[in-house]
Amino acid sequence: MRGAGIRWITLWRNRLRAVLNRDAVESELDDELAYHLELEIEENLRSGMPLAEARRQARIAFGGMEKHKEGVRDARTFGWLTGAALDLKLAWRLLIKSPGMTVVGGLGIAVAVAIGTLFFSVQDMILHSTLPFEEGERVVALEVHADTGLERRILYEFALWRQELTSVEEIGAWRPATRTLVVAGGGAGPVQMVEMSASGFRLARLPARLGRTVLEEDELGGAPAGAVISSGVWRTYFSGDPDVVGREIRLGTVPYTVVGVMPQGFAFPVNHELWVPLRTDRTPAAPRAGPLVSVFGRLAPGATMESAAAELATLGQRMTAAYAGTHARLRPRLLPYTKQGLDARVTIVFGVAQTLTILLLVVICVNIAVLVHARTTARTGEIAVRSALGASRLRIIGQLFAEALALTLGAALAGLAIAAVVLEVAANALEEQGPLSFWMQLGLSPAAVLYALALAVAGAAIVGVIPALKATGRQLRSGIDGSGRTAGLRLGRIWTVQIVVQVAIASAIFPAATFGAWEFFQSGLTRPQFPAAEFLTGRLDMETEAAGNEGGRAAEVERAARFDDRVRELTTRLEADPSVAHVTFAKQSVGNSLPGTVVIEDLPRAPDEPRTSAVRALEVDLDVFEGFGIPVLEGQGFRPGDLAEGATAVVVNRAFVEDVLGGRNAVGREMRYTAPPRLSTGVDTLRRYQIVGVVGNQLVVSEDPLGGGRPRLPPDYARPARVGEPPRADARPSAGGIRASVPGAHGRPRSHAPASRGPPHGRRATVEAAHLQLQWGRHRHRHAKRRPPLGCGYPRAHVLHDHASPQGDRHSPRPRRPPRPAPRRYFLPRGGPDRSRPRCRPCRRGPDQPHRGKPYWRAGGDFHVGPRGPHGGGRTPRRPRACAARAARSADGGPTDGVG
Amino acid sequence: MVPLPPNDILRGTLDLLILKALSLEPMHGWAIGRRLEQMSGATMRVGQGSLYPAIQRLVEKGWIESDWRPNEQNRKVKYYMLTPSGQRALGEEAASWQRYVDMVHVMLHTT
Structure with a gap:
């Protein structure tokens, strides 16, 4: 055995020598072939040939020397490497x-x-990621599918699976929520929290960094309300306090006690930063009841996906037999945890x-x-x-x-x-x-x-x-x-x-x-057609009592009414702020106006001309045109009566008149609007709307940035929206997470601040007061796609409003959030992040970086702050310098005035 | 001198023949060629263009190894010799070849 090992080593040494010491090996080959040739000559001499003839015959018999050498080189294991350097040199x-x-x-x-x-x-x-846990690839999701899609009201099934499934262990459930975290003396802000079973922590096999994780007994009714926080929340809100365990916090209105801190990187189940126990005593007595949950587990030792899926299917058949009324068309499904929401079509699309x-x-x-x-x-x-x-x-x-x-x-x-x-x-x-x-x-x-x-x-x-x-x-x-x-x-x-x-x-x-x-x-080259740097936009979200959609339509109407109150309150506060000149709301972010088609039946057109025209619609507050300083060119703007039930007024822009109407008179014409099904907007597609006015293109259409002079994007129109209007039955959240029927607000700062109080570096400042965080700046068109997004050309802000604090809890300004060891670096448009300045909580970005929206599947909308227009005070728009100074005071812990 | 078999057959058998030649004693490249010629009764002469690449292949397989030794004139010459794995390979290749020849023989004489 030892001799074989030595020979193996010798063999590989010789192979590598042929590569690394090529000259010596080539020299040996020359010597060997030369000796061969000499022996051939000697043999010829012995046969009686004269020397010259003996050499000639030997060379003839030997053949091409170089060719033999090439043959030997080719036969070497790494022979191809020996010429590679020369080949690459020639290639260069x-x-x-x-x-x-x-x-x-x-x-x-x-x-x-x-x-x-x-x-x-x-x-x-998307397809090949696994959970970064020990045996993360064995973590699975358990789902129930109906003909109409994923059925998430499965708390009953969850309890059954937990009891009976043997091929899946550590079965747990979770339901997400966004809450305002309030820490006495530590600030407040929105956190991505989750109610999760204790087994979610056992799946990760990670001990808590401080304290403990959620335990089984915490899931029982009557247990003390404990919360586990992420490492990021611990550093941000508690300044890394080693005695954080036992401290009191509030999530919305509910008090909790911190029982543990998870290590950096733990964000199970999706991207969460605060965990509370999922109460098992809420398990309903019958299927299709209770809150919406997602279920997870880990394959038991020896179990495979196939065996677990088969066992789950068997349980599903039992459920179907027992509850034919609710389970006849439901199919349980087991899939790798990271493949949730993916079906075969995704794989096919990627393959294609x-x-x-x-x-x-x-x-x-x-x-x-x-x-x-x-x-x-x-x-x-x-x-x-x-x-x-x-x-x-x-x-x-x-x-x-x-x-x-x-x-x-x-x-x-x-x-x-x-x-x-x-x-x-x-x-x-x-x-x-x-x-x-x-x-x-x-x-x-x-x-x-x-x-x-x-x-x-x-x-x-x-x-x-x-x-x-x-x-x-x-x-x-x-x-x-x-x-x-x-x-x-x-x-x-x-x-x-x-x-x-x-x-x-x-x-x-x-x-x-x-x-x-x-x-x-x-x-990439389009720019808003208004002084974008003078505006800021934000998104207003309201917490719900509990995650999920329980409560039905009545609850949604009630929530919408509460949200209406909050909008009015925020509007009042913003308008009271001396640095804010105008506030207006829109149901959608102005930059995310809704695509759709309009039909104008009385419009003469050629036989081959299509009846429908592509447009983008926006539902706005009555004073949006004043807010953005957009003059009404024909007809009139919106009036209070346009908010009445059954009102049909819409306002179109010049691009609409030119592209859809061919320059014909617009005022008084009737039209029908249809939105794509996936973007159900709450707009009545059967109702005939009447155009009451024409405005300029500033709000929604950009001129061709390369000098074409003609609007390059589809025309737009706007219709008024009532603040707090409850959602239609068919209204669904849009891709951006904005509920179609819930208003947002837009605003612009007042402009009477002295020039010396400008934002840091003359460009940006941050306002922080209570639950309101605003950022100023000239952000790039990050989500510009087919049109210049109004909301992208100017600063964005985020508001998470506490529904239970109608007077607005005056929490202390949110502390700076230290940069978390982000898995990815940020690509900055210019300059670098200034970590010394306050950061916008949801995206953890510095003021130089664009804001990231949060996909809250609840009431929400964008607001913008701007100057008072011709009908609202007529202030001259200027840069938001007053807010800069206020931000500086806020960041220093000084008094804040105005909003919040 | 008889015609040689096709190249692919020669290439496969040449390795076997070199192993056979070296099973007698260590020898240098020229001597291997001469020994093969002698063993074939002077009916086959292996060209250097085939011989040296074949030797190199056997070296790469670990079936033979080389050593620079002085010859009778005290000149350093590269000698090749069988390794234990070469010995085993010779036995296996020879048996395989024999089976192949027998099979072809049987097929050719089947009426």
Whole structure:
């Protein structure tokens, strides 16, 4: 055994020696072959040949010395490596020699690799992430599906599964909520809390950093109300106090005692930062009752997904038999925890997208391969000489492959750089919409880098190997026979077909790609048509008593009425603030106006002209035009009567008149509006609306930033919305989390502050008072898509209003939140985060960074603060400097006046 | 000199023949060629273009190893010798070859 080990070591030492000490090994090979030749000569001499003839015959018999050496080199394990350095050196020279092809080809491959890597990264994040726990891949979600979708009122099933399932252990449930965390002397602010079973902590197998986690006995009724906080909350609200366990807090109006602090990185079940026990004594006596919950568990030792799913299905059949009325069409389902919400279509979509990106790379590489083929044909003589000197076909193909690999590898590195930047921007954009699930990391993973390198190798195979095979085949023999004559470029059938196919694909893709790119760049260049820096916007959310949707429509109406009170209260406070000139609300963020179509039946049109026109709608407060200083050009603006039940008034902009009406008179015309089903807006699609006025395009349409002079985006119209209007039965939360029927507010600061009280660095300041946090700044159009989002061109703010504090608890200003060791870095538009300044709580960003909205599935909306318009005081809009000074006082712990 | 079998057959059997030659005693490359010629009754002569890559393949497999030793003229020459794994491989390859030859023989004489 020992001898075998030594021989193995010797073997590998010799293999590596052939690579690392190539000169010595080559010298030995020379000596060996030279000795062989000498022996041949000696034998010839012994047979009586004269010396000269003996040498000649020996050389003839021996054959080409270089060819024999090449054969030996090829037979070495790492023989291919010995020539790689030389090949790469030659490849580098060739890239420099053909700069045009290098740049064009490299750019094309870089873009294809970047797109492929982006798709791979997103796919990897969504489809292949696992929980960062010990055996995280064995954590599962237990769901119940109905024909209409996911059924989450499953507390009854949860209790049954907990009792009877043997292949899944540590079964627990959770329900999310957003609450205002109030810490005596430590500030207040919204937290993502969750009611969760104690088993959720056992799944992670992580002990608490301080104190303890939630225990089984905490789930029982009558147990003391204990809360476990995240490491981030601990540092932010308790300044890392080691004696935090036992301190009192309030979540909304409910008092809790801190019983533990979880370690950094724990955010189970999604992205939560405060945990309270899920009470099991609330388990309903019958199915389809109780709050909405999600259920999780861990596969028991020895159990598989299949066995657990089979056991769950059996239980489901029992439920169906026992409760035919409620369970006839319900199917329990078990799936990996990180695959919740994903179905087979997602995998198919990613597969198709990945295939398309690979096809894009193939098309680009085939194009480059044609160019390489032409160049290789011109090098037939050179290749023929190499072959005559002893280079094997494999060796020549290897050289041409190396040349292609140098190009594609360089391009892949550029593509990776592009992908890294785009992923960074995308991660920021996603942060704007809310935090990702804690197990998801959007960025360049090692797998993505390997994927990009694999694409580079595949590209090199197309670019280099296919032309090389052709060049070293019959073409090579004709090159040798031609004694220096260079063969002309004959593409042949395969190449011709490839070129025709790729030209066809490129022709089909080019118009769409050009249009898309143009739209992208236009979106990036659009700017609001009003002084955006003078406005700030915020979102107003209201807590509900409990998470979920229990309570029915009556409760929603009641909540809407309470929200109405809060809106009025906030409006009053904001208007009382001397630095605020105007406040107005909208149901949707102005930048997220709703797409839809309108039909104007009395409009003359050609037979082939479509009856519907694409528009975007916005439901606003009566004074929105005054708030934004937008003059009414024709007809009138909104009047109080337009809020009455059955009122039909809408106001359109000039773009609407030009694009939809062809410049015809708008005032008095009737129209019908239809929104896409997924964006049910609360607008009555059957009702005929009447246009009462025409306003300028400032609010919703940007002029072509490149000087076209014509609005490039679909026209818009607005209709009034009543504050606090209860949601329609068919109204659903939009993608942004704004309930369609719940108003938001928009506002603008007053402008009478002295210039010396400007925001830090002349650009931004932060206002913090009670539950209200506002940020000033000229943010970029982070979510600009098809239109210049009004809400994106100016600062955003976040308000979480405590429903139980109608007078507004005057909590102390929220403390600075230290930067958490974020899993991703932020890509800043300019400058860097100033951590010394107050941070906006929900997104943990500095004032230089855009605000991130939170997806609250409750009442909420955007508000904007602005100057009083012609009908509201007529103040001259100026920069929000007064608030800057106030922010500075607030940050220093000084007195605050006004809002909150 | 008889015609040699096709290249792929020769390539497979050449490794076996080199192992056989080296099973007698360690020898250098030229001597291996001569020994093969001698063993074939001067009916087969292996070209250097096949011989040295084949030797290198066997070295890479660990079936033979080399050593620089002085020859009769006290000149350092590269000698090749079988390793224990080469010995085993020779037995297995020879048996395999024999089975193959027997099979072809049977097939050719089947009426």
